[in-house]
Amino acid sequence: MVKHRALRASVFTLAIMALLPPAFASDKALSDCVSLGVERRISGCTSFIARGKAVKPGNLAIAYDNRGSAYYAKGEFDRAIADDNKALELNPTYAIAFGNRGLDYEAKGEHDRAIADFNQAIALNPTFAVAYHNRGIAYEAKGDGDRAIADNTKAIDLNPRFADAYNNRGKAYGAKGDYDRAIVDFTKAIAVDPTLALAYGNRGAAYGAKGDHDRAITDESKAIELNPQNAVAYNNRGISYVSRGALDNAIADFTRAIELSPTFAGAYIDRGKAYEGKGELDRAIADDSKAVELNPTYALAFSNRGDVEEAKGDHDRAIADDSKAIELNPAFADAFENRGKAYEAKGDLLHAVSDFRKMHKLVPDDLDASANIARIEHMIAANPQGTESSPAIVAPPTAVATSLPTGAGDERRVALVFGNSDYSAVEALPNPKRDAESIAAALRNEGFVVTMAVDATKAQMVASLREFETDADRSDWALVYFAGHGLEMGGRNYLIPVDAHLANDRDVDDEAITLDRIENAVAGAGKLRLVLLDACRNNPFVAHMQRTAGISRSINRGLKSVEPDSGTMVVFATRAADTAEDGNTDHSPFAAAFLKELRTPGLEVRRLFDTVRDDVLDATDHHQMPFSYGSLSSRQDFYFLPPK
Incomplete structure (x- = not known):
């Protein structure tokens, strides 16, 4: 099971009021355009934009950007990008608009475009802490943990009370396996903002990765208290319950995570492992199958289903699922091991030893891989005819010829x-x-x-x-x-x-x-x-x-x-x-x-x-x-x- 960690991007500040004359302060369109209410902001900014040439280009740019931030909040990222494009057309040096468009691209998974926009925002305003932080999120999404850490560190240097930057730097440390540093950063984020549910959840995930499941459960419970809609926190607490052997509690948490987020494939996989632990194999297969349905490229879902099928004695289906897992992730050592065991159970020793060798290549220090190879090679040498349709009979070592041309x-x-x-x-x-x-x-x-x-x-x-x-x-x-x-x-x-x-x-x-x-x-x-x-x-x-x-x-x-x-x-x-x-x-x-x-x-x-x-x-x-x-x-x- 894999602990899940969450990122939170920082939204750039609405700034229109600071640039307009005081006489506009009672203007309804203007006041709506800078409100926190999403629909109200869209309506107000749209009315303000409709005034066209009666409004200075710089103020129009801010109105477009503010409306874009509202579309972003609604998940309408293409509309948000269109508004930020217009804002930048009106004001090419508008750092906030570059930053917000970067957020839009990042939300669409276009990390390189997002980074390019954050670069522009930083070039225009080198003290823009939020832009560094959000660029760090984009680097983390690309798997560049070192740059993510550097950007969040810069954001913290610029704003030592930036809770989200501590949280996301902690996540980057966690992704590198540096859980102690991650925990330090999550703790700092909590000290700055004791209501930051993500930081509690992420610290719980780090404690779980270190095997400290009691602390993990405490932190995930706090994250849930602060945000009862936090599916990831329920799922991570469930993983810690599994590690403590509390399978019923775990299943309850995984089920709640699924209720909150019905497309959360990882929660189905984790609940499936809990069902497998209880011996409820058909339920486990059903959950793994649902995960495959939700994410057909999820190698772990295929591998886990293969495990359960092997436990039921269905070697052929286990081999098929592990083969699919390997196709999706050729470096998936556990899938090679599991498929090797299924081949061994079928008596197909040549395929079994092949898979164990591939596992050993991926994880040279794994003692199980070495032991599996030695065992199967001995079986093949002792009975070369027993490598396909039936298990080989192990002969004493003295029966092995010293030279087989x-x-x-x-x-x-x-x-x-x-x-x-x-x-x-x-x-x-x-x-x-x-x-x-x-x-x-x-x-x-x-x-x-x-x-x-x-x-x-x-x-x-x-x-x-x-x-x-x-x-x-x-x-x-x-x-x-x-x-x-x-x-x-x-x-x-x-x-x-x-x-x-x-x-x-x-x-x-x-x-x-x-x-x-x-x-x-x-x-x-x-x-x-x-x-x-x-x-x-x-x-x-x-x-x-x-x-x-x-x-x-x-x-x-x-x-x-x-x-x-x-x-x-x-x-x-x-x-x-x-x-x-x-x-x-x-x-x-x-x-x-x-x-x-x-x-x-x-x-x-x-x-x-x-x-x-x-x-x-x-x-x-x-x-x-x-x-x-x-x-x-x-x-x-x-x-x-x-x-x-």
């Missing part, structure tokens, strides 16, 4: 081959396309089902990897070969699609493919996982790439050494931090050596790549030395072409 035989082998030559932003590379075509043909001759992608864009690489991942999950061997440009930035390795421009270091994450993504694609193979990278060429992108001011990130032409999971081998065309040659012949030195040794019978995989290394050293006068990373089981030998 593996050739093509009845194994399923799949490969994905990339050859990126024709880069749009830099000079083309002659060899990768030829290398890829030749290696794809050679692998097919050795029994691989090969998918080839030549001159692939980012979108094409991602699509190919997704499709290949499904094939790898059903295979014994999975191999990815990439020829083209690659680089290392900030300790991570990236492979570069042909449509990348990489004008700025920030573009790398958006325009390139991480090596981690490649490793994930092969992770599901049951026996051997290979990644071959001829991607260490002298990279022209690095020379022209702009660096982000204030951020220290090393950018290198070569690749960084890696530590792949057991059973996975990653082979670089040259050592970490070195650059490889593209070659003066039809193939790069690495591709030529691999093609030669691939056709040699009886070369075990580890020995094969040792031989490739020696061949490349000879061909390059010892300027280039391929390097292999990872460890394969000593109990099994692997051959592209078995001994004769």
Whole structure:
């Protein structure tokens, strides 16, 4: 269960009276235009605006902005934006109108437009505390917690009694997992404004995240007392009741949250977990299904429903729901674990161990993931025939052979081959396309089902990897070969699609493919996982790439050494931090050596790549030395072409 926290944006002050002559003070349209009543304000401002040229442009601008703030309060954000546009047309230096239009855009989820308007408001009025605060909310919505904290800190510097700024800075700290700082800020917000229900609710959520459920319940109860319509506070108190084992109290709170907010998908999920805890599985499934109906992209809802279906023994439905959760969130470690358990229960050990490996890749320190992998691998080794339709029978460790030669035989082998030559932003590379075509043909001759992608864009690489991942999950061997440009930035390795421009270091994450993504694609193979990278060429992108001011990130032409999971081998065309040659012949030195040794019978995989290394050293006068990373089981030998 996830504690929910609420943000509150600060509405900018109505300012029209300060700019008008005293003679207008008794003017009904004017007094209505600055009233707090929403409908009254709309009516008054509309009447005032109708006077047209009889009113100074600056005062008309304020009237439009005030009416826009009323439309904002009604949730009519497009009308609010139209009025703020008119206000800014009349007065292009009207900081409040920029700030209010930013609020309108933020309410519509257009965070970048909101930030642009808050920037304008701050440029016009550098002491505008509310604009800093609201920009912080927009940054928080974009997941930029550091900037959110900086903006709320600036707002507090400008106005030390700004309760909402303390509250929202606390939320940003909480999102970073810094619950102690979050609690300090929520407490300061409460000290400034003891009626701020959101601050009590958020502090309760932070206490709950720290496991202090008694304090959490106390704070959520206070939030409810201050605002009985606060659905989030009811839901968060319910989560703390679950943690204390008070499931009936929890269900009552979740139900009240749903009554107050019928589209609150999270409350249905949380009530479903409480029903599951009581053993009321059908009710749990009904609540998870309602959450899916309300939010079809809610990965947690699918995963939780899968948990309950697995508890009912419906393995196929559990697998389907966990698969959907993973499709929606490929980094959802719990969904991989739960699907792995469902596969294990069905006796499908290859799929089970594949999912446990993927979980381990996402959470390397999770002991359950390591234990699951070890258990299933032992079951597979002890009884290789028991991996599909029935659970394997575990044999004593002494029954495991010390060397199980593996050739093509009845194994399923799949490969994905990339050859990126024709880069749009830099000079083309002659060899990768030829290398890829030749290696794809050679692998097919050795029994691989090969998918080839030549001159692939980012979108094409991602699509190919997704499709290949499904094939790898059903295979014994999975191999990815990439020829083209690659680089290392900030300790991570990236492979570069042909449509990348990489004008700025920030573009790398958006325009390139991480090596981690490649490793994930092969992770599901049951026996051997290979990644071959001829991607260490002298990279022209690095020379022209702009660096982000204030951020220290090393950018290198070569690749960084890696530590792949057991059973996975990653082979670089040259050592970490070195650059490889593209070659003066039809193939790069690495591709030529691999093609030669691939056709040699009886070369075990580890020995094969040792031989490739020696061949490349000879061909390059010892300027280039391929390097292999990872460890394969000593109990099994692997051959592209078995001994004769």
